Every structure is written in structure tokens, then in C-alpha cells.
Amino acid sequence: MSYYNEMFEGDQVRDPYARLREWVDTMPDDFRQMKQAEAEALFRRIGITFAVYGEGGDPDRLIPFDMMPRVFEQAEWRKLERGIKQRARALNAFLRDVYGRGEIVRAGRIPARLVYQNEAYEKSVVGFVPPRGIYSHIIGIDLVRTAKDEFYVLEDNCRTPSGVSYMLENREIMMRMFPQLFRKNRIEPVDQYPDLLRRTLESVAPAKCEGRPTCVILTPGHYNSAYYEHSFLANLMGVELVEGQDLFVDGDFCYMRTTTGPRKVDVIYRRIDDPYLDPLCFRPDSMLGIPGLMNVYRSGGVSICSAPGAGVADDKAIYTFVPEMIRFYLGEQPILNNVQTWTLWKDDDYRYVMENLGDLVVKEVHGSGGYGMLVGPKSTKEEIEMFRHKIKANPSNYIAQPTLALSTCPTFVEEGIAPRHVDLRPYCLCGDRIELVPGGLTRVALRDGSLVVNSSQGGGVKDTWVLSE
């Protein structure tokens, strides 16, 4: 399999990478090692050591930072941006629809079972339309590139995508260590993200809110692997970081306890899952939630971001229908490709996948973090046979996709620089406007030949540049 190298076109270094090439070529070895150590020390000092959500592993482990940036030209980015915004609009339209009349199901475009029997579908919010009809306010869309003009969406994250603090920190640290690089290259900023996020949250305050909305971030607490990110964002946005016990319901509204008395809360950016939001509506045994919150929400007293039930849009089975959503709700052709996906609960798909296991990537429907998946071409015969047994035991738990030829980016390795496979997660904000900062989080598979970028599987992160015109 051949891979698209984002730095080269034939033997020629592509324009966006020209200055970086020069920078690398003139960099003395000991300088590089010194800087790498400096970067690590900086990350440790800031305390950014959390694992990307759902990946497990040691929460205090540092995710390796690669100093070689990944670069997009303005034109490349513009196309990605349009594709991502289009997808974000379609996903929110889908959520509005399936919690309302369900036109897409009535039209026979998506099987009813996949929507209404989905474990992320929330019966309790059917018929309630959140402010501006927005359900997913921060959408993380995982993309890979396979050719100069070919991008594929691997998955959509409509609930509480994490990792944006890496995007911000990677840039911060690069600017601190290599200010001259930022003078020589005209790079679009990303540090407006916290302001945009706050603006987005404020724009979806409930109608009952008067004056400037009070926003908070609701965290499960410091044992959570993404706690650092929660406090980091709260800090940068200038809003309170709260846990369930800091909030309470009284009358028609939700309040937070402060040293100067109760203060009404208008918008909750929650980083806890639906079942733990409110023991009066969901799990009665939840200690994390706020009793009565869902009644306040459903009567328009407080906004919750993302909306409870938003997860039905980012399920791996629903994923296959996103291009259909774009055509159905927007009347447009999808700008970004979906990866062809075989669903193993269909007989034809099952047969095909079982015959071609060695060429495919097989994933669990509800899995994440690169665990429980098979990368056919990178696996031994034994591993493939073992996986075959797992699939046979429960076919409906799996989907399969072709092994994508993920693009590579130059990356610092022991011997200098070498190509390593990368993906990209931009963060799209949806409120009164739909916007995203230029760039996102680039994850890189640091092991030679590896296609798995997850940090739990030896992945690292890079600063992601979008060059100005």
C-alpha cells in the first residue's frame, strides 16, 4: 500500500512545508534534543497529562508531543471547513428531527430500529426543542487524509469530544519554544477558541434568561481522565468549574452554591454522560447528578450542552447514514467522504467481511480508543482467526471498513525525521453561528508503520497549522 506524504510532491517539498524543511535541515542534533526535553518539561509543568477520553491507560502519563508541525494550506483548510460545517448542520438537523416528527425515518431513509432502539436515544427529551434547535454544540469530527484532495470522516463525536486543550497547548508551547517559526510563517491563530466556545454557550441560553447568561462547566470530578481539560477550559473562558453537588434545583431554576449565596445558572457545559445527569430522570443511583435538573431543562429554565440524547447522532451504526442526512436535510451533496462501512448484522456484509478479514479494519460498534479492533493487514494469521471467533459470537457488535491509506507527516524520530501516519480532529462550535478555529488536534502514530493514532496505542500529538493566504 502506498501512502500520501503531506510534505512531498514527488521529490519536491510542497510549498507549505518549505520553510519547515529549511528549519529541520539547519537544526543541530543537540538543539533538537534540548528542545524536546524542554517541551516535555513544559507539558509537565502545566500539568497536561490526561488521556484522551475513553482511552483508559495511565491518566498521569504524558502524551508524546512531536515538535514537527502539520501544515495545511488555506485552500485545503477552506474545503475541510465547509465539509465539517455541512456535517455539523446535518447532524443537528437529524437530532432535531428524531426528537420530533422523525421525517427521515418516515421517509424510509434510516431504519426506525437504529434510531429508536439505540441506547443513546433519550425518550425523556422527545418533543422538547432546545434553544435554537441545537443539540450538539461542540462536534469533534475525526478525519483522515488519503490523497491530496481526499479526506474521509472516520467518526463524529457529538457528545463531549475531548482533546481541544491539546490543540491549544500544542500551539502555546510551539510559540514559546520557536517564536522565530511564527515570524517566518503566517499561521492562523487558534487561541480564540475559548472565547468562541463561551460565545457559543451564551448564544444558547434559555429564553427565560435575562442579562448575560451564567455558564458553568460540569465535571465528574478530579478522578476523571479529562479533568485537566475541564479546569483548563473553565479557566480560559472565565467560568466556574462545578461538580454535581455544587448545583441544585429550586423552583423553576438551577443554581450554584457560591460563597456569596446561590447564583442562577443558565447554561451548563456538561462533561458527564447522560445517565448521570439527574437521578430523578435517569439512573436513580447516580451520585454525580443534580436532582430535578431535567425538569428545569425540559421547561426551558436551563440549557445543557450537549443536549441529553445527542449521542444518538454519533453511533457507529448511525454514522453510515450521515451522507444521507446531508442530502435529506440540506439538499446538498456531502463535501467530505464517509468511509465505506460493512455492518456485520447484515448477511451479505457478514459474508464479505468474513472472506476478507485480512484486508479490513474491524471495530466494535460501541468501542473507542483503538481497543478491541482488528487491523487486518497489520495482524498475524492467529490474531485474525481469534478475531473471527469474536465476530461469530456476536456479529451485530461489529462494523468493518477498508484499511485506509492514512497520510503521513514528517515526524521527529530517533534517526532524524521520518513519515508517520496522522489523523485530525477539528472542533466545530454550533450556536447562533457555526464556526471552527483553523486547525484542530493532529494525532500521530509514532510507531513505524502503525496506523493506530490513539494515545493508548503509542500515539502522540502535533501542532496543526493553517497558513494564511
Added chain:
Amino acid sequence: MKLRISHETTYRYGRPIRNLVQSLRLTPSVFEGQKVHEWQIDVTDGIRGPGFRDGAGDWIEGWNVRGPVDQVTVRVQGRIDTRDMAGVLRGHREVVHPLTYMTHTDFTQPDDALRDLANSVNGTSDNLDLAHRLSLQISDSIAFQNGVTANNTTAAEALALGAGVCQDHTHALIALARIRHLPARYVSGYLHSTIDGEPHDAAHAWAEIHVEGLGWVGFDAANKCCPDERYVRLGSGLDASDAAPIRGVAMGSGAEDMAVAVQVEELAQ
């Protein structure tokens, strides 16, 4: 029937509690079989919070009691006219898709015995007939008996015991229906009197099964019948916990003791 209903639930706490928050599903459903004339909910020392109709058509009210109190009473009083609709929930406005009620919960999780019982009914291609026969299976397999089950008993456990109360019959029937691919849900409400004329002095529960073309149809396996004018419907859910008329959480709750008094009287014409 013209019915007068009085329903009092009193919670007593070993130690005073603060910040009690409740979610009440205690207002009769709106459909052709019911017409409410007067209905009042009150919580002692309570603050009435948000009230709204949810997607399943239920009226939900939030209440909270700041406390400290060592006793809270939820009092419901009202008058309602009921009509016999042969169990059919006609004219009920709801937007939840029936398939949403195919999801099993801990209460209805099937075991082999429930599956065998569900699949023992055959020879019918009519879903209404199937629903009736599933309900009969439960009536015959679970005897009505107080005190043998608790409020956390599952459908599988009740069937194994062969005895239980209306909550158990309802969970078991829901399990059977879902096994046979019929959407089913838990309904909470009141019952004026059993078929032999005995007054029913407790809250009641039954199942609704969705039959294509007809909509939701009620089945009371505990009383071997379909709901008629003796029944008052409050709300529904996936199981007893989801459909509970009262859900509440308080801060610092010590031991909790609950007393319920229900009266459903027929008014003179």
C-alpha cells in the same frame, strides 16, 4: 364513572432532611377515556417548580422542599369522569415512537423462563390476539399475592416465584410482549374497584402494548382484564421506576418511612 380521588403519600425521616427535590407524575392523562374536572397537587412546605407535558403525553411537575423537615406529604385530590374505551388509549397526544418501548430494563430483562412462556403462545397472526393471550399467560402464571415480592423484584424473579402484585404482573407482561417484538410500557394510575366489586385502596399499575393500527392498548394481567371506566391513567414509562408517580431525592436522608392512602370513590350521578 364520576370518580373522586384522594391520594396521600407521607414520608417520615429519621433525621431532618434538606433540599428535597421531587418529580411528580400525578396528573391524569388526557385522552377520550378521561376528563378531569378538578385536580390539585400539593406538597407540604413545597415550592412548585416547572410543569410541562413530556413527549409521552404525561404532565410532569417538579417540586422542592428546602427544609429542614422530618416529614413531607404529597397530597393529590381531584374529580374525574371516566369512560370504558375497552383498554384503547384513543385521542392521547404523544410523540414518542413506539419502538422506543422495545428496550428492556433491569426489571424486564428476559430469562429462559420468560422467553419460553412468551414463545409458548402460537397459532395467531393477529397482534391484538397475541397481546391478549400473553396477558392471560401472566394472569395464569403469577398469582396475586401481597408481601411475597418487593419493589425491586424483577419480572424473571416474579415468574419464578409464581406470585406477586400488580407491579410484578406488569413487568412480566411487558417482558413477554417485548420478547414477541411488541412495544410495551408500564402504566401507573388508580383503580376504583376490582371486578368483584371490592374497593381498591392502593395505587395501581398495568401494561400497555402497542398494536399496529390500533395504537396503545391497556392490559391488566393482575386483574385478568383490560382497563375500563374503573381505571384512571396517570402516566407511563419503560418500567415501574421510569413511570413512577413520585420520584424524589433529598440531602441527608436518614431512614425513610412511607405511608400511602388512596381513596377512589364513585360520586352519585
